[in-house]
Structures are given as C-alpha cells and as structure tokens.
Amino acid sequence: MNTLTLMWIAFPFLVGFVIYLFPKLDRSLALCGALVSGAYAVQLFVRQTPLTLRLLDHFGVSLVLDPLAGFFILTNALVTAAVILYCWGGGKTTFFYAQTLILHGSVNAAFACSDFVSLYVALEVISIATFLLIAYPRTDRSIWVGLRYLFVSNVAMLFYLVGAVLVYKVHHSFDFAGLRGAPPEALALIFLGLLVKGGIFVSGLWLPLTHSESDSPVSALMSGIVVKAGVLPLARCALFLEEVDPIVRFLASERHCWACSMPCLRKMPNECSPFTRFRSWGLSWRLQKLVASMP
Amino acid sequence: MLEAFVFATILCGFFGILLKKNLVMKIISMDVMSTGVVAYYVVIAAREGLFTPIASEVERVAYADPVPQAVILTAIVIGLSIQSLMLVGVMKLSRDNPTLESNEIEKSNTP
Structure with a gap:
C-alpha cells in the first residue's frame, strides 16, 4: 500500500516529463494521469481507514491519506480531466498539458502531506506551475498578472x-x-x-x-x-x-x-x-x- | 540579540517590497527578506552548539542541529528558481515599460 501511494505521488510528475518526449500523445497521457489520481481517490473511499506514512524518521516527510483528503484528490482529478477534455480540440501546445499535469501532481502532494516543510515545497511548486500557466499567452498583461x-x-x-x-x-x-x-x-x-x-x-x-x-x-x-x-x-x-x-x-x-x-x-x-x-x-x-x- | 538582527533583516526586506516602486528593487528586497528567513533557520540550528554534526573520533561536543539547515537548503533552491523566473518576466515587461515602475504597469494592465 505504501509503495502504491508513493507511486501515485510520483506518477503525474513522471508523466508530465514524459509528455515532452512524446508530444503526439500529450492529451491522452495527461488524461491518463488525471484518471489514475481519480482511481486512487476512489480506493481511499473504499478502504475507509486512514493511511499514515512516516518516511525517514520523525524529521522527515509524513503523509496522511484519509477519506477527507480523498474528496479533495477526487476534485483535483475531476477538474484536471475536465480541463483537458475542454482543451482537447483547442490547439493547446504540449507545454500546456505537461504543466497542467505537473500542477495536478503538486496539488495532490499538498493534499497528502502532513508536515510543514513538505507542504511548503508542494505549495511553492504549485506557485511556479501556476505562474507558468498564467504567463503562457506571453502578453504583457498576463506576465504582469x-x-x-x-x-x-x-x-x-x-x-x-x-x-x-x-x-x-x-x-x-x-x-x-x-x-x-x-x-x-x-x-x-x-x-x-x-x-x-x-x-x-x-x-x-x-x-x-x-x-x-x-x-x-x-x-x-x-x-x-x-x-x-x-x-x-x-x-x-x-x-x-x-x-x-x-x-x-x-x-x-x-x-x-x-x-x-x-x-x-x-x-x-x-x-x-x-x-x-x-x-x-x-x-x-x-x-x-x-x-x-x-x- | 542575533534574533533581533535577523527580524530587522526580514522586516527591511518586507517594507522594501511594499515601498519600492521599481520591480527590480522589489525583487532584490524579496531576496533580502528570504536571506533573513534563511539566517533565522541558521540561528535556530545553532542554539545548542556550533560544531558541524559529522560522526568522528572526537569526544562529544555541542553539535549544531542539522535538520533546519537541511530544510532551509530546499527553500534556498526554491527561492533561487522563483527569482530567476521573476527576472525573466521583468525582462519581458521591460520592453514596453522601460522604467519598470509597478504603478505605471498596473495602470496600463488593469481593465
């Protein structure tokens, strides 16, 4: 179960980078990343018992996955999938899908972690990915915002x-x-x-x-x-x-x-x-x- | 005493961000503020001792706490990447707004 959780956290980042290697498959891969998250959230509801992970002693990373986090993870998966489907024929570039999936992964990490430093790292990754998505049209106004x-x-x-x-x-x-x-x-x-x-x-x-x-x-x-x-x-x-x-x-x-x-x-x-x-x-x-x- | 200096640095940076008009000055102020935060972590780590925590033959001495130092290393790297991103954004903006005054940019870019 622990390995599954760690794989679930790493998966969107991995797929996000793989999208650059296979630009033709960008939309399908991005959708696949969102669906995996959704499946993981459903599994959290089925299990009901909260899963607590403590990696590297009490100084290290601690993760808590309970049905409460499951609701948020499911929301994340649904919103990401909806955005990808909305943009399916919209001519967005590979960069957009890769960033969306990386954002998806970092939001998942922020929902899962239960210590201040991991949360800090997750939130900062979210800021960077969001900035890149906002500034993506590269007009003056979007860069300023x-x-x-x-x-x-x-x-x-x-x-x-x-x-x-x-x-x-x-x-x-x-x-x-x-x-x-x-x-x-x-x-x-x-x-x-x-x-x-x-x-x-x-x-x-x-x-x-x-x-x-x-x-x-x-x-x-x-x-x-x-x-x-x-x-x-x-x-x-x-x-x-x-x-x-x-x-x-x-x-x-x-x-x-x-x-x-x-x-x-x-x-x-x-x-x-x-x-x-x-x-x-x-x-x-x-x-x-x-x-x-x-x- | 040391803590007071650290907080003074953090506040200097913060007020710099608020009061300076030029975007590059704002970014430099943010760097000053993050330097203050890094220094605070180092001060906290050095509360119980100053020796580098490396296992060796030497008898037990007062070691510095390695955890905050390890943590703040991550924050330094993240801060660097965010600043470089901001500087790229400012470079792009400087083509149409050579003075880089934030109130001017705000005026021309709000609906």
Whole structure:
C-alpha cells in the first residue's frame, strides 16, 4: 500500500516529463494521469481507514491519506480531466498539458502531506506551475498578472517558513500536530501563509484580478484546485487544535459572504461565472460541514 | 540579540517590497527578506552548539542541529528558481515599460 501511494505521488510528475518526449500523445497521457489520481481517490473511499506514512524518521516527510483528503484528490482529478477534455480540440501546445499535469501532481502532494516543510515545497511548486500557466499567452498583461501572483505567494510563504521554524523550535519536529503548544505567533504566521494561498478574504484580494485575467481553463484550474491546496491544510490544523476551530468557522462563513458579494461589486467575467460562484459556495459549505462534524 | 538582527533583516526586506516602486528593487528586497528567513533557520540550528554534526573520533561536543539547515537548503533552491523566473518576466515587461515602475504597469494592465 505504501509503495502504491508513493507511486501515485510520483506518477503525474513522471508523466508530465514524459509528455515532452512524446508530444503526439500529450492529451491522452495527461488524461491518463488525471484518471489514475481519480482511481486512487476512489480506493481511499473504499478502504475507509486512514493511511499514515512516516518516511525517514520523525524529521522527515509524513503523509496522511484519509477519506477527507480523498474528496479533495477526487476534485483535483475531476477538474484536471475536465480541463483537458475542454482543451482537447483547442490547439493547446504540449507545454500546456505537461504543466497542467505537473500542477495536478503538486496539488495532490499538498493534499497528502502532513508536515510543514513538505507542504511548503508542494505549495511553492504549485506557485511556479501556476505562474507558468498564467504567463503562457506571453502578453504583457498576463506576465504582469503572473508576476503579481508570484510576488504575493512568495512573500506569504516566507512568513509561513518563519512560522514553521517556530513550531520546530518547540517540538523538534515539523509535524502538523506540533501546532499544539507552539507560540501564538507561529500559528499567526502559518495561518497568514495558508490564508493567502487559499485566497480567503482580505489576504486573498489578489484573487479576483488573477482569476479573471487568466485563460478560462487556467482560471478553472486555479479556482477549482489551486486555492484548495491552501484550504485543506488549514482544515487539518483546525482538526488538531480546537482553539482554532472558531477562527476557521468564521473564515468559512466570511468566504461565503465574499463569494456572493464580490462578483456584484466588480466587473469580473470569470469570477461572475456561475461555476465559480457555486464553487465558492460549495467550498465554504464543505468547510463548515467539516468543522461541524469534528468530535 | 542575533534574533533581533535577523527580524530587522526580514522586516527591511518586507517594507522594501511594499515601498519600492521599481520591480527590480522589489525583487532584490524579496531576496533580502528570504536571506533573513534563511539566517533565522541558521540561528535556530545553532542554539545548542556550533560544531558541524559529522560522526568522528572526537569526544562529544555541542553539535549544531542539522535538520533546519537541511530544510532551509530546499527553500534556498526554491527561492533561487522563483527569482530567476521573476527576472525573466521583468525582462519581458521591460520592453514596453522601460522604467519598470509597478504603478505605471498596473495602470496600463488593469481593465
């Protein structure tokens, strides 16, 4: 089972690079990568028992795969498959499919990991892949929007790193569970990083322009999966620490209000699309359900 | 004391990012900020000792903690790649916006 999980994590990256070697097969290979993820998520639902992997002692990488992560992984697989099918006859280049699959793999990794450093690496890979996808048309505007995104996310991740080392200082481990007993400033810095990556209101004000200015497939990828890579770790932290519970609950409902009011306040074609709005409602609803179902 | 200097570096970088108008200056400020973060990891690693942790015949001395150093190595590499990406983006932008002032670019590129 452990080998299967590791293969599942490595698979999209591997296929992403193989796509460059066989440009003719780009769409089929990309679709195959998404379907493998979907199958893995279904298998997680069937197993029901959470799988915990701890590689290289307690300093190393730890992964947690439970049905909760399964929902997110399934979403990831569905959104990626939908985007690939949408672009099937659209004349996108091999580069686009390879980047989409690499993005897919890094989002999967972000959903699976349960320590701060692996999460950091996964989130940074997500930023780079997203930047490349946003800047893909290479117009001035797209490059500028991509640069803005990269700036915001990198600065947020630097604060997150400071928070992570504060957790390490107390527990000599980067595990999510170390958040209990960590100083409040560690919590604040880590939450700052994750809230910015999750595009949640005030810290997520980069989101509307970035989403509306990118291509519609890229916009769908960003709203469908990229922002959730920040949200699932946030929910996991709330599961470890009941003091955080009211904060996450508040953010979930606030995101809900924001999702309804923002499209009306500003002229944003992509953000106005019903798909995106339902996505926001769905996410906030899920988060509230999740927090409500906590023991 | 050392920690205070490190935090001063991080804040200098952060305010540089916020206050500088030129994009290249912003990227340099981001580098300063990430240098501060790297230095903080090194300071934390050196709390319990300064010796390089290599197994040898020498009697037990106060070793530095290798884990934060190993972790921050990854962050340095990622930071480098992100900065190079940003510089490429800025090079592309500089053809049409030679002054590279962020407010000017923002004005001409928002709908």
